[in-house]
Structure formats: C-alpha cells, structure tokens
Amino acid sequence: MSCSVVLKEKGLRLTPQRRLILDIIHEADAHLTAEEIINSVQSKMPGVNKSTIYRTLELLEELNCVFKSEVDDKFIYHHAEEGHHHHIICRKCGKSIDCAEHIFHSVETSLNKEYGFHADFKHVVTTGLCSDCLNKV
Amino acid sequence: MSCSVVLKEKGLRLTPQRRLILDIIHEADAHLTAEEIINSVQSKMPGVNKSTIYRTLELLEELNCVFKSEVDDKFIYHHAEEGHHHHIICRKCGKSIDCAEHIFHSVETSLNKEYGFHADFKHVVTTGLCSDCLNKV
DNA sequence: ATTATAATTGCAACCAGGTGCAATAACAAT
DNA sequence: ATTGTTATTGCACCTGGTTGCAATTATAAT
Structure with a gap:
C-alpha cells in the first residue's frame, strides 16, 4: 500500500x-x-x-x-520493501548487500534454546568487509 | 595485565x-x-x-x-575480561547476559560462504526479551 | 467559499558526545 | 629538588539529532 x-x-x-x-x-x-x-x-x-x-x-x-x-x-x-530485512554493509567501500533472512535463524534459535532469550532480529544491519575489499589488500 | x-x-x-x-x-x-x-x-x-x-x-x-x-x-x-565477548541485553528489565561466542559462529560462516563477507563480530550486543520478561506478560 | 479544528511546521533551545587549543601537570633526567 | 618535555586537562565551541511551543496550514464540515 x-x-x-x-x-x-x-x-x-x-x-x-x-x-x-x-x-x-x-x-x-x-x-x-x-x-x-x-x-x-x-x-x-x-x-x-x-x-x-x-x-x-x-x-x-x-x-x-x-x-x-x-x-x-x-x-x-x-x-521498506517486504522480503529482505537484513543488510551487510562494508565498512571500507560502504557497499550495502541485502542479506537473506535465514542466515540469522540459527542464532535466534540458539539464543532461545540456551538462554530462553527472544532476540530483536527484525532488521539487522551488520558491518564488516566485503569480498572485493578483502581481496584488494 | x-x-x-x-x-x-x-x-x-x-x-x-x-x-x-x-x-x-x-x-x-x-x-x-x-x-x-x-x-x-x-x-x-x-x-x-x-x-x-x-x-x-x-x-x-x-x-x-x-x-x-x-x-x-x-x-x-x-x-574487558577475556572469554565472553558477546552480550544479550533485555530491553525490558535491562538485564545483561554474557553470551557464548560459538552462537554467532554459524552466522559468520554463512555470511562468508554466501556473500564472501567478513563480519565484524568481535563484540556483539543484541537486545531482546529475556525469559523472565517473556513469561511475565 | 468560509470557517473550525487539529495536525504540522519552524524556531530556538536542548541533549549526548566529540574536538581544537592554550594552560597545566606527570614523569624522566639531571 | 629542579627542570624540561610532552601527555593531559579544562574550556569553549561544534555536531547530529530531539523537543516544547507558538504560528501556520491541510483538511473536513458547513
């Protein structure tokens, strides 16, 4: 809408x-x-x-x-478009990659099983280094 | 030291x-x-x-x-004490729980395999609801 | 088209956190 | 104990973002 x-x-x-x-x-x-x-x-x-x-x-x-x-x-x-809720952003070149939701499922279930904790993982943004910048050293 | x-x-x-x-x-x-x-x-x-x-x-x-x-x-x-680098913090009661490092390993490897991305997961702090506050509704 | 009403704006002041710089003080060498 | 060097402090000001409030304006009712 x-x-x-x-x-x-x-x-x-x-x-x-x-x-x-x-x-x-x-x-x-x-x-x-x-x-x-x-x-x-x-x-x-x-x-x-x-x-x-x-x-x-x-x-x-x-x-x-x-x-x-x-x-x-x-x-x-x-x-806000439905579908991709997580992002990984390269701290070097600034590139932003849409990240499949399932990748964080395992952490969610582990936190729940081991600590009874219900993590707020609706829209996670993670920083790091993308493949291009990793190789370009 | x-x-x-x-x-x-x-x-x-x-x-x-x-x-x-x-x-x-x-x-x-x-x-x-x-x-x-x-x-x-x-x-x-x-x-x-x-x-x-x-x-x-x-x-x-x-x-x-x-x-x-x-x-x-x-x-x-x-x-900074060695050993526990990740934390989960309850957004309701504010309690902070030390979180085993291995829990984020699977995400790290998934991000690496699927996107060649190397995430900055040295000290992750995640918010959510702890078991006490989840049950106390 | 006018009017009434409540949502929205712009303003000025505020907040946590950060910065450049001159004055101060910790420490090493004497 | 005195001195010289330079790390550190306090200050005043800056930044991105937020808030209270009076003035404005989008919209519905007439």
Missing part, C-alpha cells in the same frame, strides 16, 4: 514537505543517510527545517514505510 | 582522573552507561570535565581495557 494512503488512513496530512521526503526515499535505490536526505530536501525546497525532516522520518518508520538503522554512529534510512 | 601497566608501557600517564575512572569501571560488576560513569566520577571529584571522561574511555577502549557498545542509542562500557 502506498505511503500516502497509509498517512491519510490515520488522519495524518500529506504536506508538501512530506511528499518531497517520500519522493526522495522512493527514488533512492540504496539507503540514504540522514544528512543526504536533509541536503536533498533542502536543495529542492530551501527553508525546510531539519526537525521537520527528522520528525517525518520517525513517523514513516512508525508506519513501517521506511526502515531506520544505524551504521557507524550515523542513521540510515531506506524504503 | 593491569590497565595502569598498559598505560605506562605506552608512555601514557596515570593521572588522578584516569585512576578514578579505572577504579569505577573495575568495581562495577555490570556494564555502566556513559552518564553513570560521568556522575560517579564527578561525585568523587567535582570539576572533572566530561570531555576528559569521554577521552579516557576512548583511550581505554583502544588499549582493550574496556569494551564500548551501544544499546538504545546510549553508550555502555564495561571492563
């Missing part, structure tokens, strides 16, 4: 600022940092306050329209 | 501020947040600047004397 419809359904308003932020996130093929989003918004619509942007991103996250995660002390956002 | 010896070996100085911070981290049986450390330091030695404390913690981390990790957008620190 389209993000703008989700907004309307909740009695929330589709302001020009929100429309712009939604467009930017939809058009991006990879994840965007908060800074990139702020720059992009303000280049097309100067004067939009950063708090508006942060609040919109927070709202969209709550509505499950975007995913927010943290890499390297920075927040990153991307449009 | 004692933290103060590690300092001296590198030509670094054991100032009263550093001695105090080391004491606090050594005496703590669980992890401490940055805020807790700052409060504790300043109650015993008013006037110590927060930047001194953050810099000391950063230094101790580089020397592998303390582990720094992030939970809930806050930094936590604890004394």
Whole structure:
C-alpha cells in the first residue's frame, strides 16, 4: 500500500514537505543517510527545517514505510520493501548487500534454546568487509 | 595485565582522573552507561570535565581495557575480561547476559560462504526479551 | 467559499558526545 | 629538588539529532 494512503488512513496530512521526503526515499535505490536526505530536501525546497525532516522520518518508520538503522554512529534510512530485512554493509567501500533472512535463524534459535532469550532480529544491519575489499589488500 | 601497566608501557600517564575512572569501571560488576560513569566520577571529584571522561574511555577502549557498545542509542562500557565477548541485553528489565561466542559462529560462516563477507563480530550486543520478561506478560 | 479544528511546521533551545587549543601537570633526567 | 618535555586537562565551541511551543496550514464540515 502506498505511503500516502497509509498517512491519510490515520488522519495524518500529506504536506508538501512530506511528499518531497517520500519522493526522495522512493527514488533512492540504496539507503540514504540522514544528512543526504536533509541536503536533498533542502536543495529542492530551501527553508525546510531539519526537525521537520527528522520528525517525518520517525513517523514513516512508525508506519513501517521506511526502515531506520544505524551504521557507524550515523542513521540510515531506506524504503521498506517486504522480503529482505537484513543488510551487510562494508565498512571500507560502504557497499550495502541485502542479506537473506535465514542466515540469522540459527542464532535466534540458539539464543532461545540456551538462554530462553527472544532476540530483536527484525532488521539487522551488520558491518564488516566485503569480498572485493578483502581481496584488494 | 593491569590497565595502569598498559598505560605506562605506552608512555601514557596515570593521572588522578584516569585512576578514578579505572577504579569505577573495575568495581562495577555490570556494564555502566556513559552518564553513570560521568556522575560517579564527578561525585568523587567535582570539576572533572566530561570531555576528559569521554577521552579516557576512548583511550581505554583502544588499549582493550574496556569494551564500548551501544544499546538504545546510549553508550555502555564495561571492563574487558577475556572469554565472553558477546552480550544479550533485555530491553525490558535491562538485564545483561554474557553470551557464548560459538552462537554467532554459524552466522559468520554463512555470511562468508554466501556473500564472501567478513563480519565484524568481535563484540556483539543484541537486545531482546529475556525469559523472565517473556513469561511475565 | 468560509470557517473550525487539529495536525504540522519552524524556531530556538536542548541533549549526548566529540574536538581544537592554550594552560597545566606527570614523569624522566639531571 | 629542579627542570624540561610532552601527555593531559579544562574550556569553549561544534555536531547530529530531539523537543516544547507558538504560528501556520491541510483538511473536513458547513
């Protein structure tokens, strides 16, 4: 379901600022940092306050329209599509790879069996070195 | 090897501020947040600047004397003892459980086989719900 | 088309954490 | 004990992100 419809359904308003932020996130093929989003918004619509942007991103996250995660002390956002929930990000080249969900299943079950612990593994972002950067030493 | 010896070996100085911070981290049986450390330091030695404390913690981390990790957008620190590198933290009661290292081995090998990716799994902190809080609903 | 209402914005101030720099102090050498 | 070197501190300011609040504006009702 389209993000703008989700907004309307909740009695929330589709302001020009929100429309712009939604467009930017939809058009991006990879994840965007908060800074990139702020720059992009303000280049097309100067004067939009950063708090508006942060609040919109927070709202969209709550509505499950975007995913927010943290890499390297920075927040990153991307449009929420069903299917691939985990990411591995190379700390050298910054490349982001969608990671099959099943890879974390074994950890989830182990933590459950050994500690009775139910881990929050809805959207894991893991950093490391990708194959290219490993070989390129 | 004692933290103060590690300092001296590198030509670094054991100032009263550093001695105090080391004491606090050594005496703590669980992890401490940055805020807790700052409060504790300043109650015993008013006037110590927060930047001194953050810099000391950063230094101790580089020397592998303390582990720094992030939970809930806050930094936590604890004394580095060999053996248990992973933690699971309950997002409800805050309890921290040391987690056997082997649990993450399967993910590491899967990521390597399937994507040629070498994950940074030196000290993983995972949040979720512990068995007590799961049952206590 | 006007109006009422509540969601949203921009602003200014705030927070945790980090940084450049001049003043201070730990330690080694004398 | 004094001195010189240089690591360390405190300060003031910066950063990304958050929040309270008064002014604005999208939307529904008339």
